[in-house]
Amino acid sequence: MIKVDKITIEEFRGLRNVTLEFHGHNFAVCGPNGTGKSGVVDALEFALTGNISRLSGEGMGNVSVEDHAPHVDSRNNPERAKVTVNLKIPSLGNQEVILERSVKGKNSPKITPATPEVMAVLDQFVGHPEFVLSRREIIRYVISQPGNRSEEVQALLRLDSVGEMRLNLKTVSNSCERELKDFSRVKIHAGESLSQALEIIGLDHEKIIEAANIRRVILGLAPLTELTSTTVLNDGLESGTKTASTPKINKALASEDAKKFSDSLKSFTDDSKGTELQGIRSRIISLASNPIASAGASRESFLRKAIDLITENFCPLCGTSWDMSALRKLVLEKISTFDEVTKIRKELERQLIPFVDIFDEMIGHARSLANQFRVSLPAQAATISAYLASLSSVRRSLIELLPFADAVSAIDKIIVTPKDVGDSLDAINKLIASIPEPTKQEAARDFLVRAQDRLETLRDASRNAKKAQQRSELAKQAYETYTDVSNKALDAVYKEVEADFSSLYCSINNDDETGFTAKLTPSIGRLAFDVDFYGRGHFPPGAYHSEGHQDAMGLCLYLALMKKLHGDNFKFAVLDDVLMSVDVLHRREVCNLLKRGFPDTQFVLTTHDEVWMKQMKSVGLIPPGNSVHFSNWTPDHGPEQWKTRDIWSEIDNFLKANDVRSAAGSLRYYSEHVFREICESIRARVEFKGDGRYELGDTLTPAVRRFRDLILMGAKAAEAWGQHDIAEAIKQREKNIGESLIKTSAEQWQINPAIHYNEWANLSAADFVPVSDSFRDLISKFICETPGCGGMYYLTVTSSKIPDSLRCSCGKTNISLKSP
Numbered sequence: 001m002i003k004v005d006k007i008t009i010e011e012f013r014g015l016r017n018v019t020l021e022f023h024g025h026n027f028a029v030c031g032p033n034g035t036g037k038s039g040v041v042d043a044l045e046f047a048l049t050g051n052i053s054r055l056s057g058e059g060m061g062n063v064s065v066e067d068h069a070p071h072v073d074s075r076n077n078p079e080r081a082k083v084t085v086n087l088k089i090p091s092l093g094n095q096e097v098i099l100e101r102s103v104k105g106k107n108s109p110k111i112t113p114a115t116p117e118v119m120a121v122l123d124q125f126v127g128h129p130e131f132v133l134s135r136r137e138i139i140r141y142v143i144s145q146p147g148n149r150s151e152e153v154q155a156l157l158r159l160d161s162v163g164e165m166r167l168n169l170k171t172v173s174n175s176c177e178r179e180l181k182d183f184s185r186v187k188i189h190a191g192e193s194l195s196q197a198l199e200i201i202g203l204d205h206e207k208i209i210e211a212a213n214i215r216r217v218i219l220g221l222a223p224l225t226e227l228t229s230t231t232v233l234n235d236g237l238e239s240g241t242k243t244a245s246t247p248k249i250n251k252a253l254a255s256e257d258a259k260k261f262s263d264s265l266k267s268f269t270d271d272s273k274g275t276e277l278q279g280i281r282s283r284i285i286s287l288a289s290n291p292i293a294s295a296g297a298s299r300e301s302f303l304r305k306a307i308d309l310i311t312e313n314f315c316p317l318c319g320t321s322w323d324m325s326a327l328r329k330l331v332l333e334k335i336s337t338f339d340e341v342t343k344i345r346k347e348l349e350r351q352l353i354p355f356v357d358i359f360d361e362m363i364g365h366a367r368s369l370a371n372q373f374r375v376s377l378p379a380q381a382a383t384i385s386a387y388l389a390s391l392s393s394v395r396r397s398l399i400e401l402l403p404f405a406d407a408v409s410a411i412d413k414i415i416v417t418p419k420d421v422g423d424s425l426d427a428i429n430k431l432i433a434s435i436p437e438p439t440k441q442e443a444a445r446d447f448l449v450r451a452q453d454r455l456e457t458l459r460d461a462s463r464n465a466k467k468a469q470q471r472s473e474l475a476k477q478a479y480e481t482y483t484d485v486s487n488k489a490l491d492a493v494y495k496e497v498e499a500d501f502s503s504l505y506c507s508i509n510n511d512d513e514t515g516f517t518a519k520l521t522p523s524i525g526r527l528a529f530d531v532d533f534y535g536r537g538h539f540p541p542g543a544y545h546s547e548g549h550q551d552a553m554g555l556c557l558y559l560a561l562m563k564k565l566h567g568d569n570f571k572f573a574v575l576d577d578v579l580m581s582v583d584v585l586h587r588r589e590v591c592n593l594l595k596r597g598f599p600d601t602q603f604v605l606t607t608h609d610e611v612w613m614k615q616m617k618s619v620g621l622i623p624p625g626n627s628v629h630f631s632n633w634t635p636d637h638g639p640e641q642w643k644t645r646d647i648w649s650e651i652d653n654f655l656k657a658n659d660v661r662s663a664a665g666s667l668r669y670y671s672e673h674v675f676r677e678i679c680e681s682i683r684a685r686v687e688f689k690g691d692g693r694y695e696l697g698d699t700l701t702p703a704v705r706r707f708r709d710l711i712l713m714g715a716k717a718a719e720a721w722g723q724h725d726i727a728e729a730i731k732q733r734e735k736n737i738g739e740s741l742i743k744t745s746a747e748q749w750q751i752n753p754a755i756h757y758n759e760w761a762n763l764s765a766a767d768f769v770p771v772s773d774s775f776r777d778l779i780s781k782f783i784c785e786t787p788g789c790g791g792m793y794y795l796t797v798t799s800s801k802i803p804d805s806l807r808c809s810c811g812k813t814n815i816s817l818k819s820p
Contacts, residue, residue, distance in 0.1 A: 004087050013042050028622045028628075048122065051065060083100070097113070162490065177476070186461045253446070254432050258425065366391075380424035493564065529557075576606050660765055711806070713817045788810070793813065
């Protein structure tokens with residue numbers, strides 16, 4: 001990953017010309033809503049990906065990056081809207097890179113240097129902008145539907161190909177299953193046709209042999225002993241004994257074909273099935289007359305076909321390059337909007353299946369009639385053949401149902417028999433009636449020829465059905481095996497994430513949920529997420545936990561997932577107002593978590609809460625000078641900025657300019673802020689004020705007194721544990737604090753008003769330097785001196801509110817307050 005040193009934003013979103021120096025460290029942007037904080041977030045995402053999540057996705061309508069990323073006054077000049085980021089790549093030896101991207105050329109950023117190694121790192125962000133996280137994104141990991149959560153989590157872990165492969169295998173399996181049904185139907189019809197030809201019920205081998213042998217005996221042929229895959233029922237029958245130019249018609253079989261064909265035609269109109277078919281037709285017409293339903297069903301069918309075709313990283317319709325997982329997700333989301341219409345359509349398809357079976361049987365008899373009478377009644381056979389050809393499109397319309405108009409037209413073609421077809425069938429029946437009854441030998445010969453022909457048809461159909469069944473079973477097995485293996489693999493991944501998530505959440509809520517656990521349970525296309533609620537069981541996060549707890553869970557789950565995905569390479573993350581519901585106490589623990597748990601990750605944080613900003617600074621999560629405060633935004637000028645600086649350097653600069661009044665004001669305001677934070681961190685007792693206006697005199701003495709008491713408590717605990725060296729070191733710390741307090745003369749304020757902060761502005765620069773130095777020394781006693789920490793010491797308590805330890809964010813200082 002990367003670390004950002006500087007970002008320059010020009011004419012982009014609500015920012016006209018803003019430069020922020022990150023220096024590769026954590027950075028915070030604070031300000032009221034609507035002052036441009038999220039513009040910084042959008043700029044970072046745009047620079048690294050060319051996209052802005054906030055301007056895309058469901059519900060955004062006509063909003064787009066091209067039209068709405070430029071500042072409102074520069075929307076006609078998108079080339080002016082650009083973001084330049086100076087960054088370093090730790091994995092490449094802190095390689096310095098300059099990345100510049102404009103809205104007009106958003107797909108062609110200028111990257112210097114554009115080496116293959118640099119491009120490979122930056123390509124990680126394209127299509128996976130998970131480094132930018134807002135509350136809108138974070139909460140969906142926690143309270144979304146299991147199916148959606150599975151997609152979101154797998155996408156974040158770059159495991160979306162697992163879901164895609166599962167869907168592809170499922171699509172193949174479903175296709176093979178449909179194919180098997182069609183071949184099975186053909187096999188059934190071929191079997192029924194053979195039974196009809198053999199004049200038997202069922203296809204028992206013994207019955208087939210018996211029926212064939214009866215005719216073979218009449219013809220003087222040797223009887224068959226068994227029925228195998230190569231048995232020929234008319235074996236030994238001479239094929240060249242025909243004496244007439246006109247092929248003989250098997251009167252019995254022709255009669256049966258004509259009757260079955262006629263019965264099939266009548267079944268569509270005369271009996272209960274005809275009534276049912278008319279009802280289906282009416283429902284289809286009703287759907288077709290509803291433009292929304294009709295369009296929805298058509299689009300749903302089209303989208304389902306598109307799902308089967310999405311196998312590469314481009315749209316199967318227009319060929320535009322897409323991230324395959326994003327395209328598939330988009331199509332599935334669109335399909336879900338047609339659920340009601342889809343339900344009706346599938347019910348109609350189910351009701352039409354029996355009619356398709358009748359239709360297939362009718363087609364078989366029609367084909368047989370056309371073949372038998374092509375010589376003796378060529379015109380009528382041609383009419384039947386033409387009708388047969390028209391029925392192929394009818395069958396397809398009955399199966400697919402769409403377009404609705406074609407399905408209605410198909411039903412209309414079969415519920416009314418064409419006059420020429422009826423006349424041809426009458427002529428065929430007359431000819432059949434005029435055919436003299438065949439001799440026993442002729443009947444036996446025709447019987448065996450026809451039976452063998454239909455036996456071969458059945459064998460072909462059986463082979464095709466068997467192959468289809470093998471394909472279906474193989475596809476199903478592949479799908480189930482892949483699902484089982486992937487679920488086990490995902491389960492192992494989720495168990496690791498589950499453990500990290502629970503640990504992270506416990507560190508934030510160590511005061512009352514130290515036994516917290518969570519369960520991530522994957523199943524086919526789903527990911528259940530349940531969390532412990534004070535030992536009462538595991539429930540969905542939204543069941544009992546507050547919104548603030550859910551926000552914290554979302555952040556912890558995100559961090560656990562990123563840790564799993566990137567490991568030590570998790571170097572950069574943007575958190576956009578993600579903890580607005582978390583209470584003040586737990587926000588401090590969040591700061592500690594980000595600082596201690598992810599010391600090598602650069603976090604860019606935004607917040608509208610100044611208390612939250614102060615806590616980030618006091619804990620040391622945000623280094624001095626690495627924050628900016630936005631206020632008073634206008635479309636003409638953008639936000640007004642107040643960027644924080646190192647307060648002591650600021651005071652020194654004021655004194656060098658002999659500006660004591662400004663130096664005194666800075667020291668006063670900073671000291672008031674710091675000692676309020678110290679009182680909160682160590683739970684010092686301060687006299688309550690209803691207006692909440694606490695001056696330095698209200699907080700300094702309680703803070704120092706409380707801190708000294710805690711240190712002495714730690715020394716006493718160390719003595720009790722026999723840790724005498726540690727106890728002496730702690731006592732020396734307490735002594736140093738007392739000496740620093742004396743230097744500030746804070747205890748003498750009641751006697752000498754001249755050293756009270758109200759009188760500071762009247763001092764000379766030389767007189768004020770000792771005051772500044774003494775307060776700097778005193779405040780330093782409350783802050784960890786470890787390089788890179790700079791966090792304020794804070795008190796931890798047990799669940800019963802008993803002081804437990806005094807520690808810093810980095811953990812170098814940890815004074816136990818509990819005696820044996």
